[in-house]
Amino acid sequence: MTAVSSTSAEAMTYERLSARALDGQLGPDPAGLRVAVAFTTRQAVRHDGRSTGYRNEVLGLRVGAAVGSCAVEPGALDDDVVEDCAGAGVDRLLRHPLTPVRVAALDAYLMHVTPHTxxxxxxxxxxxxxxxxxxxxxxxxxxxxxxxxxxxxxxxxxxxxxxxxxxxxxxxxxxxxxxxxxxxxxxxxxxxxxxxxxxxxxxxxxxxxxxxxxxxxxxxxxxxxxxxxxxxxxxxxxxxxxxxxxxxxxxxxxxxxxxxxxxxxxxxxxxxxxxxxx
Missing domain, CATH: 3.40.640.10 (Type I PLP-dependent aspartate aminotransferase-like (Major domain))
Structure with missing residues (x-):
């Protein structure tokens, strides 16, 4: 596998990608899009035949037909955070103080722009x-x-x-x-x-x-x-x-x-x- 140059590394970071989305460089202005549904999905797992189990919690934000997701530590998000996201503009959530909200919002926006096809x-x-x-x-x-x-x-x-x-x-x-x-x-x-x-x-x-x-x-x-x-x-x-x-x-x-x-x-x-x- 050929390594990409360090110049290319500087060309794209998570923060730069988010900034480009906020500026409308990747698709429609996120200020014109809203999160219709915000929710968390919680699970506890212990597969048959396995001696250990685990728990997951995922924040989901829906923009149009797209659902963006970000896993969080179980219990890390208050219900107030989820309620605050519902109906919010994508641009505001891309600037949210909580990283999982920003990640889920960017995921929803990019899936809305470029679905998995x-x-x-x-x-x-x-x-x-x-x-x-x-x-x-x-x-x-x-x-x-x-x-x-x-x-x-x-x-x-x-x-x-x-x-x-x-x-x-x-x-x-x-x-x-x-x-x-x-x-x-x-x-x-x-x-x-x-x-x-x-x-x-x-x-x-x-x-x-x-x-x-x-x-x-x-x-x-x-x-x-x-x-x-x-x-x-x-x-x-x-x-x-x-x-x-x-x-x-x-x-x-x-x-x-x-x-x-x-x-x-x-x-x-x-x-x-x-x-x-x-």
Whole structure:
């Protein structure tokens, strides 16, 4: 994989992308768009056959037919925040003091402007109907398939999802699991909490879109860019934001807009990007 020049790195950051959206450079003036619906989705998961579980909470903002998403720590958002977002102009929410609100607003705006379609560079990948674990494993195979690595390579896995680690093991890829929560994986491996300090030990990065909401995406993007490493993003958070960084440190994105695979047992669709958004 050819590394993009540092000049290109300076050309696009998350803050620059948001500023361009606010200025109407990416589509219609966001001052003319409003969030019709704001909501949170909360879940607790313990798959059959797994010894550990987890919780998720995601903020959703709807603009037209598009829903933008940003994961948050469970209980981090007050109900007042959600109510304040409903009916608000997109421009105001792009300037909101809370990062998750800004991320979800930018995601909704960009999905409204460039929905996940082949015309915009997205390749649909079906996830067959099944149990929560079957669908999780199906998604994991699609995500890990975006890594172009030989067996024995090491991946920094940021945002621990046991199905993704299982898929890496099936590819005979080593990994360093990283998550702010720490703890251990399904295989009793220690989970590190500082991704950037471990990145130098890895050949590639497999990173959750949640890093947009907690402020750790930019350092990882810069590391991948400066060292010519693959950076594959799996994105429920910011599924329409992250494809904008292809060629700017991000090598591929598996985008999964709301509703996510874990909300329904029926078939669903992932959207894979390897080139730029058109």
């Amino acid at each position: 082949p015309a915009h560079g997205a390749v649909p990948v079906p996830v067959p109907a099944g149990t929560s674990l079957e669908k999780s494993r199906s998604r994991a195979r699609a995500v890990v398939g975006l890594l172009d690595l030989p067996p024995g390579a090491t991946v920094l896995a940021v945002g621990v999802v046991n199905s993704l680690l299982e898929a890496l093991r099936a590819r005979r890829l080593g990994y360093i699991p990283c998550d702010f929560k720490g703890g251990v994986t399904e295989w009793d491996e220690d989970v590190v909490t500082d991704a950037l300090s471990e990145a130098h030990r890895c050949d590639a990065l497999l990173v959750s879109g949640m890093t947009l909401g907690n402020g750790t995406f930019e350092p990882l993007r810069r590391h991948a860019l400066e060292h010519g490493k693959q950076l594959v993003m799996f994105a429920q958070t910011g599924s329409s934001v992250l494809p904008r960084f292809l060629g700017h440190g991000v090598s591929a994105v598996c985008a999964e807009p709301y509703p996510f695979f874990w909300l329904d047992g029926g078939p669903s669709t992932l959207h894979v990007y390897r080139g730029g958004v058109r």
